Amino acid sequence: MGITSAWSISAHDDAFIATLAPRVLPLIAAERNEPFARERWDRWRREPLPDFRTWWHPFGQSDGRDADALKSFGQLTASGEHIQKMYDGLSPEDDFCLLTHVWDLVADVEDIFLSVQSKEFALRSFFHAIGPDRAALLPGWCGNFLLTSAEVRQTLPLIERALGFTPEERAVAEDQDWLDYRDEEESVLDGPLRMWRQAAADGRGLCAVSVIVY
Template identity: 55%
Template sequence: MGFTSAWAISSHSDAFIAELSPRLLPAMEADRAVPGARQRWERWQQTPLPDYDTWYAPAASPAFTASDAAAVESFRELTAPGENADDVCVGNAEPRFYVVDDVWAAQERDGIFISVHSKKYAVASLFHAIGPARAALLPGWCGNFLLTSAQVRQSLSSVERALSFDDTERTSAEARDWLDYRTDEESVLDGPLRLWRTAAQKGLGLCGVAVHLY
């Protein structure tokens, strides 16, 4: 079954972040607390995944073992949009709220990074590209977070360590990022750090949300 997903990071005043908090933070925390979520995170931290090109190899292929299949499925469950945040953000909870209209729509280009894909998840591709050690430096839970301006400034150095690369590291990360980009579209390796730096400079908070659009 097909789907379209989006992951966006948008910058906002602290007043707007405060308005979003009672709606989004409980859902984000509920996704972090889902049974098995922490175990999936720890499994990925401890066991490197096989190359993405082997993920869909025939089951009988020696390049893709049963252990590999289990690790990949665990990672896919970990990095897919969380069910609780998903429900809140696409209008499935009361009071009605739709993140596309209520959070993203009014943002200028310098105030939002968004990555939309069919049958793929941007957070999964980012995490696979940068690896578990760098991903652990990012705040929130698997792409979802709500940060005040003070928290943005406090976390900037960690995000810079996670998303800054020398030439060799950049080549390796790009090879592991499986998303396709238009010429006018930012990659998951660039957009998040740009937003963090801009928000820190302007004294703004950040909202990061991954959802299924349909």
């Protein structure tokens, strides 16, 4: 899989969130309403995947039922074609692009969580590490969401439940997060909760997208 992907969560004031809403919310709805999206989600909730080290090869190279489950999970957690348009800039109406019109406008490094992965999706490892019950507490669809400051405050208790771990739970989650982190690189188990807490304290909204960057 020769791709590089990025999962970002960035903080913005409500005025900017309002300008994004007509673009982003329909794309998230389109991802959720894809014909097989709910089927894949329900399958993962019914059949959480085992320790990733038991997979013969991720996402379709094993045999039988396990291969089907891995393929379904891989499709669920890959960048969707609708959200991908935010990065590719393929809107027929204008030249809007996630890179220049959202990411480049973030002035403070603390106002964004960004996980860039080669030949992998950060969201995929994150979802596997926390499991379907915790993932179900996140708003939006499969790591993509757009929230006003009020919605950030309203959802923070759910995110605390989803991403607040006991030491034992944290060890289990870390064991199932297969991403390799460089020095000072923020873990997918840390960045999302940090962003929620910070945005709630600052009275800001959040924009999250999972895309292929090249």
